[in-house]
Amino acid sequence: MKKLIIGAYGQIGSELRVALEKRHGLHSVMAADIRKPESEDSDFVLLDATEKDSVFGLLESEEVDEVYLLAALLSAKAEQMPQQAWRINMQVLFNLLEAGKEGLFKKLFWPSSIAVFGPHTPKQHTPQYTVMDPDTVYGISKLAGERWMEYYFEKYGLDVRSLRYPGILSWKTAPGGGTTDYAVEMFHYALRHEPYVCYVAPGERLPMMYIDDAVEGTLQLMSAPAEKLRIRSSYNLSGIDFTPEELARAIRRYIPGFRVEYRPDFRQQIAATWPDSIDDRFAREDWGWRPRFDLDKMVREMLAGLKQTQYPEAELSL
Ligand SMILES: NC(=O)c1ccc[n+]([C@@H]2O[C@H](COP(=O)([O-])OP(=O)(O)OC[C@H]3O[C@@H](n4cnc5c(N)ncnc54)[C@H](O)[C@@H]3O)[C@@H](O)[C@H]2O)c1
Missing domain, CATH: 3.40.50.720 (NAD(P)-binding Rossmann-like Domain)
Incomplete structure (x- = not known):
C-alpha cells in the first residue's frame, strides 16, 4: 500500500x-x-x-x-x-x-x-x-x-x-507564495549580507x-x-510566534550587520487579520503534540542549512 x-x-x-x-x-x-x-x-x-x-x-x-x-x-x-x-x-x-x-x-x-x-x-x-x-x-x-x-x-x-x-519556515525548498514567506526571505538576504525590505510591519506578530x-x-x-x-x-497547531523585528534581532545574533527596512504592502493587511499566537491544547491532549523548535533553535537550523547549501561564503558564527 x-x-x-x-x-x-x-x-x-x-x-x-x-x-x-x-x-x-x-x-x-x-x-x-x-x-x-x-x-x-x-x-x-x-x-x-x-x-x-x-x-x-x-x-x-x-x-x-x-x-x-x-x-x-x-x-x-x-x-x-x-x-x-x-x-x-x-x-x-x-x-x-x-x-x-x-x-x-x-x-x-x-x-x-x-x-x-x-x-x-x-x-x-x-x-x-x-x-x-x-x-x-x-x-x-x-x-x-x-x-x-x-x-x-x-x-x-x-x-x-x-x-x-x-x-512554515524551511531552507531546502522555497515557500510558495504565502503571507509568511517574508520570514524565509530574511534569512537569504542576511546570508548574502544585503539589506532586506520587509512587506509586513515590524511589530506584526504571527504564528510560525x-x-x-x-x-x-x-x-x-x-x-x-x-x-x-x-x-x-x-x-x-502551535510552534513559535514572532514579529519581523524579533526575527531580525534573532538573526543579528549570528550576522550582526543585518539591516531590515519596512514597506508594508497588501500582505500586511492579510497578516493583520490573523492570530498572534495559537492555543493548541486539543492537539496536545489528543495525540501528544509538542513542538521541538523555539526561535533560536529554528534560526540556527535555517542559517546552518542555507550556508551549507547555498551561501558557503557567508560569514557567520553559530
Ligand atoms: N507553507 C506554509 O506556510 C503553509 C501554511 C499553512 C498551510 N499550508 C498548506 O499546506 C499545503 C502545502 O503547502 P506548501 O507550502 O507546500 O505549498 P507550495 O505552493 O509550496 O506547494 C504546492 C504544490 O502543489 C502543486 N500544485 C499546484 N496545483 C496543482 C494541481 N492542480 N495539481 C497537482 N499539483 C498542483 C504545485 O506545483 C506545488 O508543488 C497547502 O494546502 C497549503 O495551503 C502551508
Missing part, C-alpha cells in the same frame, strides 16, 4: 516525502504534482489534481492507503487569482473526498491554515473553537474545506485528518513553525489511533 502525496514538490511535500519514506520504506511513497521535479524519479506522476478523472484513474490503478493532499494556491497568490484559487483549493479537495467515499483509499490528510481566522477572532492564544470570519480568498477556501472534511467524516465515515499549519515540527506533527496525527481524535475539521 502506498502513500500518495499530491502537490509533492512544494515547500511541505518535498520534506514530508522524505520523512514518509524513512518511516515506511523506500518506494512507499508516490509523488504527484502538476510540475516535474528537477531530478525525475520512478515514483513520480505528472498530475493535474483539478482533473477528477485523472485523480480517480490514478487511485484505481495504484494501491493507495493514505493520501496527503498538499496542492493549493497559498494566501498571497490566491488573492491575485481568486477563481483559480477556489478551483484548486476546493475542487481538488472535493475530488479526493469523493474518491475516499468510494473506497479508493483509507485516510486523507489535508492541511488547513491559521488563515481560517479573521478580523474578529481573538488574537492571543486563539482557541480551537472561536469566531471565524476569514476575509481572504485563501482563508475562505480553507474554512469551507474544514467543514467539508468534517461532513465526510460524520456522514460517510471517511478517515480525514487535518492541521491548521502556521507559517519550523518545517521539521510541521512534518513531525503531520506524521503524529496520521498515526494517532482514530478513537483519540476529537477533531475532524482541523486541529490548531
Whole structure:
C-alpha cells in the first residue's frame, strides 16, 4: 500500500516525502504534482489534481492507503487569482473526498491554515473553537474545506485528518507564495549580507513553525489511533510566534550587520487579520503534540542549512 502525496514538490511535500519514506520504506511513497521535479524519479506522476478523472484513474490503478493532499494556491497568490484559487483549493479537495467515499483509499490528510481566522477572532492564544470570519480568498477556501472534511467524516465515515499549519519556515525548498514567506526571505538576504525590505510591519506578530515540527506533527496525527481524535475539521497547531523585528534581532545574533527596512504592502493587511499566537491544547491532549523548535533553535537550523547549501561564503558564527 502506498502513500500518495499530491502537490509533492512544494515547500511541505518535498520534506514530508522524505520523512514518509524513512518511516515506511523506500518506494512507499508516490509523488504527484502538476510540475516535474528537477531530478525525475520512478515514483513520480505528472498530475493535474483539478482533473477528477485523472485523480480517480490514478487511485484505481495504484494501491493507495493514505493520501496527503498538499496542492493549493497559498494566501498571497490566491488573492491575485481568486477563481483559480477556489478551483484548486476546493475542487481538488472535493475530488479526493469523493474518491475516499468510494473506497479508493483509507485516510486523507489535508492541511488547513491559521488563515481560517479573521478580523474578529481573538488574537492571543486563539482557541480551537472561536469566531471565524476569514476575509481572504485563501482563508475562505480553507474554512469551507474544514467543514467539508468534517461532513465526510460524520456522514460517510471517511478517515480525514487535518492541521491548521502556521507559517512554515524551511531552507531546502522555497515557500510558495504565502503571507509568511517574508520570514524565509530574511534569512537569504542576511546570508548574502544585503539589506532586506520587509512587506509586513515590524511589530506584526504571527504564528510560525519550523518545517521539521510541521512534518513531525503531520506524521503524529496520521498515526494517532482514530478513537483519540476529537477533531475532524482541523486541529490548531502551535510552534513559535514572532514579529519581523524579533526575527531580525534573532538573526543579528549570528550576522550582526543585518539591516531590515519596512514597506508594508497588501500582505500586511492579510497578516493583520490573523492570530498572534495559537492555543493548541486539543492537539496536545489528543495525540501528544509538542513542538521541538523555539526561535533560536529554528534560526540556527535555517542559517546552518542555507550556508551549507547555498551561501558557503557567508560569514557567520553559530
Ligand atoms: N507553507 C506554509 O506556510 C503553509 C501554511 C499553512 C498551510 N499550508 C498548506 O499546506 C499545503 C502545502 O503547502 P506548501 O507550502 O507546500 O505549498 P507550495 O505552493 O509550496 O506547494 C504546492 C504544490 O502543489 C502543486 N500544485 C499546484 N496545483 C496543482 C494541481 N492542480 N495539481 C497537482 N499539483 C498542483 C504545485 O506545483 C506545488 O508543488 C497547502 O494546502 C497549503 O495551503 C502551508
